[in-house]
Amino acid sequence: MRAAAGGAAAAGLGSSVIVLNPRLLEARPGPMAANDRIGLGIIGVGMQGSGLLRTALRLPGVECVGAADLYTGRLRLATEIAGDNIFTTRDYRELLARPGLDAVIVATPDHWHARLVKACCEAGKDVYCEKPMSHVAEEGPEMIAVAKKHKRIVQIGSQGISSVVYAKAKEIVASGALGRLTLVESSQGRNSPDGAWQYPVPPDASPRTIDWDTWLGKASRRPFNAIHWARWRCWMDYGTGLAGDLFVHLITGINYIAGTNEPPERAQSTGGIFRFNDGRGVPDTLTTLFTYRQYPVYMRVSQGSYSPTATRFMGTGGVLELSGGGLTFTPQDGKDRSPGSFAMAWPRELREAYVRNWHAENDPKPGQGDVAANSQRYVAPTGYSSLREHFHNFFTSVRTRKAWVEDATFGHNAALGCHLANYSYFNKTIATWDAAANKIRG
Numbered sequence: 001m002r003a004a005a006g007g008a009a010a011a012g013l014g015s016s017v018i019v020l021n022p023r024l025l026e027a028r029p030g031p032m033a034a035n036d037r038i039g040l041g042i043i044g045v046g047m048q049g050s051g052l053l054r055t056a057l058r059l060p061g062v063e064c065v066g067a068a069d070l071y072t073g074r075l076r077l078a079t080e081i082a083g084d085n086i087f088t089t090r091d092y093r094e095l096l097a098r099p100g101l102d103a104v105i106v107a108t109p110d111h112w113h114a115r116l117v118k119a120c121c122e123a124g125k126d127v128y129c130e131k132p133m134s135h136v137a138e139e140g141p142e143m144i145a146v147a148k149k150h151k152r153i154v155q156i157g158s159q160g161i162s163s164v165v166y167a168k169a170k171e172i173v174a175s176g177a178l179g180r181l182t183l184v185e186s187s188q189g190r191n192s193p194d195g196a197w198q199y200p201v202p203p204d205a206s207p208r209t210i211d212w213d214t215w216l217g218k219a220s221r222r223p224f225n226a227i228h229w230a231r232w233r234c235w236m237d238y239g240t241g242l243a244g245d246l247f248v249h250l251i252t253g254i255n256y257i258a259g260t261n262e263p264p265e266r267a268q269s270t271g272g273i274f275r276f277n278d279g280r281g282v283p284d285t286l287t288t289l290f291t292y293r294q295y296p297v298y299m300r301v302s303q304g305s306y307s308p309t310a311t312r313f314m315g316t317g318g319v320l321e322l323s324g325g326g327l328t329f330t331p332q333d334g335k336d337r338s339p340g341s342f343a344m345a346w347p348r349e350l351r352e353a354y355v356r357n358w359h360a361e362n363d364p365k366p367g368q369g370d371v372a373a374n375s376q377r378y379v380a381p382t383g384y385s386s387l388r389e390h391f392h393n394f395f396t397s398v399r400t401r402k403a404w405v406e407d408a409t410f411g412h413n414a415a416l417g418c419h420l421a422n423y424s425y426f427n428k429t430i431a432t433w434d435a436a437a438n439k440i441r442g
């Protein structure tokens with residue numbers, strides 16, 4: 001068991017385990033300077049938005065100005081989290097007009113992201129927008145342009161990449177310890193109704209408590225449907241399927257760790273509905289092969305069979321695996337462990353001489369172990385929250401005016417991977433991104 005700088009050794013699992021030091025949030029004792037206060041608003045106080053609001057308000061200097069949601073129950077929830085005196089409204093434009101508002105969380109379903117990010121930027125507000133950044137690929141460049149034009153911070157919400165574990169993984173890859181990266185594989189599996197987005201509908205959901213027409217946004221008009229409102233992920237009119245919901249975190253993580261900020265050159269998907277044939281329009285199982293310029297990526301997510309979430313960076317110098325809230329790096333030396341098998345079919349005299357020489361040259365010397373035994377595991381400390389770190393990065397950007405890595409361009413490139421995967425699945429073709437025409441092509 002060993003300890004490394006910046007970490008403490010913990011009980012080993014064969015290899016040593018290092019508990020990473022949390023990157024300490026700035027201590028801000030005493031009263032905040034007036035310009036350090038951040039007035040925060042939120043649009044969409046649902047399953048994700050409510051958690052975001054709770055976490056964001058625990059950071060120093062952050063005060064909730066108000067909340068917008070189209071369901072009255074969620075406005076009540078916002079006051080339960082942030083206090084009775086916050087401003088609440090169904091109309092996000094009223095929120096954007098409130099005095100003292102600096103930054104806005106956008107945590108609505110995907111089909112509203114682009115419109116709301118644009119509205120926030122045009123109103124001079126910085127934005128924390130949930131993933132995937134866009135609902136369709138074409139929205140991405142427009143969102144980047146509007147953020148630039150109004151000099152706004154736009155950070156996307158794949159919070160995992162703000163974690164110390166991802167920072168460590170990035171450091172290991174950048175050090176060259178993996179040698180030449182040859183493949184990245186990433187997978188996740190669920191096997192339960194909740195994992196398949198079959199969420200319960202609140203008993204008071206009705207056209208009286210929900211502004212359905214506004215919620216539909218750019219989607220085609222249809223009569224009030226509480227199932228669509230609660231389980232919007234199941235239809236491409238509002239969501240982005242497994243790719244936009246789950247691939248996006250994996251792609252974001254891979255891009256961050258590998259230092260990539262571009263879309264894949266192409267994507268080819270297969271999948272289908274194998275367990276949850278409940279009227280949904282998106283597959284419950286999706287596998288995609290991505291070709292990135294520097295490495296291929298194999299990705300799969302299933303809602304029909306559980307498997308732990310894992311991403312493996314596979315290189316000539318070893319394998320780095322992210323799983324179970326930590327990472328394990330197992331080095332490889334790429335050498336033979338025994339004489340070459342082809343020589344076993346040589347005539348005896350030649351074979352025996354070769355084998356003798358091979359052992360003389362290659363057998364481990366005393367004190368030399370197998371490099372794989374130097375496998376190293378790093379974990380985040382107990383109670384660590386990458387979401388808190390992600391908000392810390394966001395609020396630091398808001399204060400310093402320097403964007404953090406998951407800005408709109410980064411978010412667009414990650415989202416493009418998802419859109420290409422979906423295009424390939426639905427059109428049964430290999431999908432590529434035509435950046436000049438701002439279009440996906442089959």
Ligand SMILES: NC(=O)c1ccc[n+]([C@@H]2O[C@H](COP(=O)([O-])OP(=O)(O)OC[C@H]3O[C@@H](n4cnc5c(N)ncnc54)[C@H](O)[C@@H]3O)[C@@H](O)[C@H]2O)c1
Binds near residue numbers: 045069108109229244
């Ligand atoms: N980063 C993560 O780990 C993570 C996890 C879950 C969800 N998400 C993302 O968060 C977003 C929200 O997901 P969710 O599960 O919380 O959805 P949800 O349906 O639980 O909540 C969305 C809320 O937005 C409201 N809304 C929709 N359009 C609105 C509008 N125009 N104005 C005001 N309110 C509006 C709805 O009424 C609803 O209350 C999605 O983009 C999703 O992909 C991210």
